[in-house]
Amino acid sequence: MSERGAFIADEVTAASLSKKGPKQYTIWVDLEFCVGCHACTMACKAENNTPVGVDYNRVTEVEVGEFKDAKAKPGVRVYFVPMPCMHCGRPACLAACPVGAITKREEDGIVLINKDKCIGCRYCAWACPYGHPQFNAEAKVMEKCTLCVHRVEKGLKPACVDTCIARTRFFGEMGDLVRLVNEKRSKRVSLGFIGGETTTDPSVIYTK
Amino acid sequence: MTIFEKITTAMTEHPTTIEPALCIRCKTPKSDCSLCADRCPVGAITLSGAGPEIGPDCLDCGVCYAVCPTGAFDRKRGGDEEIIAGMGERLAGKEICRISCLRGDAEADLLVHCLGRLTERLLLQPLHLNPLARLEIIQPLCKDCPMGGSIALFADLLTRVGHFYDLLGAGRERISITRIPLHPVRHNSTAGQNGSRREFLGAIRGKAMDMATAMSPEHARTGVPAPAVSERQENRKRAALLELLRSLVEKRELRPVRIPARESITAPLAVNSRCTACGACAAVCPAGALKLEKNSEIISLLFRADLCVNCGVCAGICRDGAVERHETVLLSRVLATDDVELFTASRQECQICRLDFIGQGVDGICPLCLDIHRRQQETIKNIFATPSREL
Numbered sequence: 396m397s398e399r400g401a402f403i404a405d406e407v408t409a410a411s412l413s414k415k416g417p418k419q420y421t422i423w424v425d426l427e428f429c430v431g432c433h434a435c436t437m438a439c440k441a442e443n444n445t446p447v448g449v450d451y452n453r454v455t456e457v458e459v460g461e462f463k464d465a466k467a468k469p470g471v472r473v474y475f476v477p478m479p480c481m482h483c484g485r486p487a488c489l490a491a492c493p494v495g496a497i498t499k500r501e502e503d504g505i506v507l508i509n510k511d512k513c514i515g516c517r518y519c520a521w522a523c524p525y526g527h528p529q530f531n532a533e534a535k536v537m538e539k540c541t542l543c544v545h546r547v548e549k550g551l552k553p554a555c556v557d558t559c560i561a562r563t564r565f566f567g568e569m570g571d572l573v574r575l576v577n578e579k580r581s582k583r584v585s586l587g588f589i590g591g592e593t594t595t596d597p598s599v600i601y602t603k
Numbered sequence: 604m605t606i607f608e609k610i611t612t613a614m615t616e617h618p619t620t621i622e623p624a625l626c627i628r629c630k631t632p633k634s635d636c637s638l639c640a641d642r643c644p645v646g647a648i649t650l651s652g653a654g655p656e657i658g659p660d661c662l663d664c665g666v667c668y669a670v671c672p673t674g675a676f677d678r679k680r681g682g683d684e685e686i687i688a689g690m691g692e693r694l695a696g697k698e699i700c701r702i703s704c705l706r707g708d709a710e711a712d713l714l715v716h717c718l719g720r721l722t723e724r725l726l727l728q729p730l731h732l733n734p735l736a737r738l739e740i741i742q743p744l745c746k747d748c749p750m751g752g753s754i755a756l757f758a759d760l761l762t763r764v765g766h767f768y769d770l771l772g773a774g775r776e777r778i779s780i781t782r783i784p785l786h787p788v789r790h791n792s793t794a795g796q797n798g799s800r801r802e803f804l805g806a807i808r809g810k811a812m813d814m815a816t817a818m819s820p821e822h823a824r825t826g827v828p829a830p831a832v833s834e835r836q837e838n839r840k841r842a843a844l845l846e847l848l849r850s851l852v853e854k855r856e857l858r859p860v861r862i863p864a865r866e867s868i869t870a871p872l873a874v875n876s877r878c879t880a881c882g883a884c885a886a887v888c889p890a891g892a893l894k895l896e897k898n899s900e901i902i903s904l905l906f907r908a909d910l911c912v913n914c915g916v917c918a919g920i921c922r923d924g925a926v927e928r929h930e931t932v933l934l935s936r937v938l939a940t941d942d943v944e945l946f947t948a949s950r951q952e953c954q955i956c957r958l959d960f961i962g963q964g965v966d967g968i969c970p971l972c973l974d975i976h977r978r979q980q981e982t983i984k985n986i987f988a989t990p991s992r993e994l
Contacts, residue, residue, distance in 0.1 A: 448955065448956060448957060453979075455979065455983055457983050457987060459987050474987070476983055476986065478979070478982075491922070493631060493633065493883050493886075493887055493920045494630065494631060494632070494886070494887060495631075495632040495633065495652070514882070514883060514886035514887070515882070515886075516881045516882060516883035516886065517881060517958070517971055518881075518883065518922055520971055520975065521922065521971060521974070523978075524978060524982065525978065525979065525982055526974070526975030526976070526978045526979050529956065530956050530957070530958050532956070532957040532958070601986060603987075
């Protein structure tokens with residue numbers, strides 16, 4: 396009899412299962428200008444017709460810094476962090492899926508759930524370090540951000556990128572975006588990738 | 604149909620087909636089941652992400668059909684039904700059923716390509732025809748035979764069949780093995796061809812295959828990619844075996860036979876308290892032996908011992924390690940048709956994700972939502988806590 400959970404690989408060993416192909420499309424979010432309007436969340440919801448409770452793009456509010464006293468320079472700042480799927484290079488969700496319903500596309504690195512194969516066991520949600528995959532209670536399967544693959548295939552940008560009122564979301568091939576960051580925001584502090592290469596090798600870039 | 608069409612049809616219509624909905628590998632790509640590929644005597648079966656595929660080297664020996672526990676392989680010609688249909692006549696009045704292979708004793712009552720082709724059903728059928736039946740298996744020196752790879756599980760098969768003979772009160776002593784030297788391949792018009800004829804027919808088959816591929820690529824392959832929707836299919840191999848067992852049991856008193864779990868065709872499953880009622884085991888079970896049932900109050904995991912094939916995928920898949928196997932099992936369990944409740948708990952619905960959950964929630968929120976919230980908070984903390992990074 397197999398060992399307990401023998402078929403579930405942890406995210407680090409998922410390295411053998413997938414890696415970033417020649418092309419990885421991703422999103423760069425400059426947190427400096429995100430005002431927390433949630434337009435990206437709404438655009439995503441409208442574009443992908445997600446049910447109540449499922450949001451592919453969630454915006455979290457973070458307070459950074461400390462309030463010293465009224466005389467000191469203001470040290471407190473609020474950031475809004477929109478978090479779509481990171482479309483990782485070593486997706487933990489892909490490794491955790493017992494039926495192989497999650498795949499990472501060769502041509503653009505987008506990680507997708509095959510809803511026909513999905514059995515709704517939520518192992519992917521347990522595995523994802525960002526807690527991204529969500530359960531669709533009507534269809535009884537898991538759902539996640541598809542990087543608007545249906546739009547990308549037509550040469551358009553994801554709905555969240557197009558709609559951003561602060562124009563602070565950018566979409567493109569990872570190499571191009573990195574170059575853009577270094578050009579346009581070289582004075583800005585770059586946060587790089589959440590978690591970084593030691594975990595699931597996420598693709599979404601954040602700067603502040 | 605012209606003669607040529609008849610020949611090409613016979614050549615290109617492969618007698619063995621694979622049903623992806625029954626294949627353990629197709630349903631659960633991570634499971635390492637490779638019984639068919641391991642046992643194929645000529646290595647004609649390749650395993651890929653889409654499951655098993657039978658290549659052009661296939662000898663049509665039927666070992667893959669015999670070895671697959673879920674009956675994912677089906678044969679239009681040369682299946683167990685066909686062999687059993689001819690048995691009644693050949694064994695009429697005989698007490699001893701002599702069984703051998705093409706390299707063994709050509710005068711045997713039951714002759715197969717290779718002893719690896721034998722199944723529980725074929726070895727129990729003589730008992731059905733004659734309650735005093737004895738099996739004499741004439742086995743040549745398999746290790747010298749090029750098909751020797753398919754014999755590796757033969758001893759296990761005899762152990763299992765011996766258990767059944769014990770169960771039925773006939774006794775495992777009724778099965779004996781006689782070893783003889785390896786003989787050259789016999790001329791047997793029903794079972795096989797000699798070297799030169801095989802080459803000739805192989806050449807024709809190759810040509811016909813090419814033609815078929817050119818005409819319709821999808822139909823030339825016997826392996827089919829896994830279906831998008833996993834419709835449950837009946838394990839007809841198991842159903843046929845159970846039918847035979849039930850008719851054998853009618854005339855007999857069952858002995859209480861308790862055997863080690865690994866020698867059983869059904870698993871003595873148990874579910875411990877780590878179960879979260881996620882239903883993954885029930886969804887991946889290739890035999891449909893596990894069922895997650897819900898009503899407004901309760902979630903239960905139900906098990907059918909007669910359907911279980913003891914493949915172990917349920918235990919391998921469970922991320923909480925909740926599915927276990929007892930050490931031994933009462934063999935008569937394989938005839939039981941009742942649903943056994945392995946696990947039950949009161950059902951709650953999460954306020955946030957509307958998922959069913961059991962056990963420890965907080966304020967009606969499921970453990971997964973709580974954990975996700977914690978993970979997201981940590982991620983946010985990290986993004987600002989760590990110093991800036993080179994891209």
